[in-house]
Amino acid sequence: MKGTKRLPEVGVRRLSLYVRELHRWQREGRTVISSTDFADALHLSSAQVRRDLSTCGQFGTSGRGYEVRRLHASLLRILGIADRTWAVALAGVGNLGSALLAYRGFQERGFLFRLAFDADRTKIGRTLYGVRVESVERLAELVQREAVPIGVIAVPAPQAQRVCDAFVAGRVSGIVNFAPTRLTAPRGVQLRHVDLSLEFEQLTYHLSLEHPQAAHAQRS
Amino acid sequence: MKGTKRLPEVGVRRLSLYVRELHRWQREGRTVISSTDFADALHLSSAQVRRDLSTCGQFGTSGRGYEVRRLHASLLRILGIADRTWAVALAGVGNLGSALLAYRGFQERGFLFRLAFDADRTKIGRTLYGVRVESVERLAELVQREAVPIGVIAVPAPQAQRVCDAFVAGRVSGIVNFAPTRLTAPRGVQLRHVDLSLEFEQLTYHLSLEHPQAAHAQRS
DNA sequence: TATTGTGAAATGCTTCACAGCC
DNA sequence: GGCTGTGAAGCATTTCACAATA
Numbered sequence: 001m002k003g004t005k006r007l008p009e010v011g012v013r014r015l016s017l018y019v020r021e022l023h024r025w026q027r028e029g030r031t032v033i034s035s036t037d038f039a040d041a042l043h044l045s046s047a048q049v050r051r052d053l054s055t056c057g058q059f060g061t062s063g064r065g066y067e068v069r070r071l072h073a074s075l076l077r078i079l080g081i082a083d084r085t086w087a088v089a090l091a092g093v094g095n096l097g098s099a100l101l102a103y104r105g106f107q108e109r110g111f112l113f114r115l116a117f118d119a120d121r122t123k124i125g126r127t128l129y130g131v132r133v134e135s136v137e138r139l140a141e142l143v144q145r146e147a148v149p150i151g152v153i154a155v156p157a158p159q160a161q162r163v164c165d166a167f168v169a170g171r172v173s174g175i176v177n178f179a180p181t182r183l184t185a186p187r188g189v190q191l192r193h194v195d196l197s198l199e200f201e202q203l204t205y206h207l208s209l210e211h212p213q214a215a216h217a218q219r220s
Numbered sequence: 221m222k223g224t225k226r227l228p229e230v231g232v233r234r235l236s237l238y239v240r241e242l243h244r245w246q247r248e249g250r251t252v253i254s255s256t257d258f259a260d261a262l263h264l265s266s267a268q269v270r271r272d273l274s275t276c277g278q279f280g281t282s283g284r285g286y287e288v289r290r291l292h293a294s295l296l297r298i299l300g301i302a303d304r305t306w307a308v309a310l311a312g313v314g315n316l317g318s319a320l321l322a323y324r325g326f327q328e329r330g331f332l333f334r335l336a337f338d339a340d341r342t343k344i345g346r347t348l349y350g351v352r353v354e355s356v357e358r359l360a361e362l363v364q365r366e367a368v369p370i371g372v373i374a375v376p377a378p379q380a381q382r383v384c385d386a387f388v389a390g391r392v393s394g395i396v397n398f399a400p401t402r403l404t405a406p407r408g409v410q411l412r413h414v415d416l417s418l419e420f421e422q423l424t425y426h427l428s429l430e431h432p433q434a435a436h437a438q439r440s
Numbered sequence: 441t442a443t444t445g446t447g448a449a450a451t452g453c454t455t456c457a458c459a460g461c462c
Numbered sequence: 463g464g465c466t467g468t469g470a471a472g473c474a475t476t477t478c479a480c481a482a483t484a
Binding site for chain 1: 240261262263314315316318319321322323400402
């Protein structure tokens, strides 16, 4: 029912949240939900929800709401994460890397860790969550040989650019960076930055000292 | 030099990135930088950088640029992260929790893990990164006794709300949530959501298949 | 000359409010 | 009656473009 309008970047991010809630409602056995249900669950306005959804297509029924199953399937298709499995290569199996390997949300969305790399000799050869850890020196070679399309960077900041270059050499088509540094891509390869440090920095100014009565800061 | 204008929410987030770059430039010995330097490093427009900075105060010198040391100190002060240490309590020392404990950026910004909790009996009593792991059952009690102002949630989604309630009972003034679920705060306590699952979800639509020649997707 | 700081314009995003539909 | 989808209004953010300044 729409011509040219596109969902804004920030709206796409909300789409992911809608998917998450739909997933939960489906488990709970609900079959129909309204824009107000979304609004309450996610602290948005119902108008925002309707705008987001209607911008992507015609999903609802006037006077009734949205069918959970259908909307869920539609949004997955729109986000491009339906019926597809993406192989992923992970660089760095330290604490953060291990957290990523263990994160179930990945599998739920069709991502599968196929390769893992580390520079630490004591880790190479071990198997974590079903993936064998290889030497980072073989990263480009193996990524290219296995034609793995996505690289995930979970190494310390100073090594991130080198790893990024290796992924590019291995001809991945997407890189997700969790190192607190900005990467630059050689020659026409586009990178997207998913920057964990930014999340931490949010904390520094989001401190909301609005407890009913007391507000106890503390030095240490 | 400004009257009433305030930096928008998203601008505050950029401020953190400016701090990060200033930190780096300071290490590299640079003394003066321009809005264009910021723009190049962070993929923003120079006008945006100037607008952000000038909205916070008068920091630059026409025809010259910004003094690195002074700007760095000023931004830290504005973000409220100078000369202060915040004690933090961590719930969940699994992979993600461990990654948070190990993350140096925390200390750099004056955050110090004072308490850690887990439900796994085999972990309780162990010391990780200098912090003793306590039973999650004692969370509210210890957080209140030590007057720790910030709680960090790194437990699985189904447990997150319970842990959140415990932090509130322990009278923290801020909570940061890394579980992929929305929390609700009892009675007038304001929560901010830092949602790791959102980061993962970004990946699903940010896949940029723009390699010079080939684009090899793959099922598995 | 090089660069900031900033009105004004442009663009983008959210909310309002209600017609239309079930 | 309740709810969606959407023009139009309102608000927020970014960019333009240039006067001011070192």
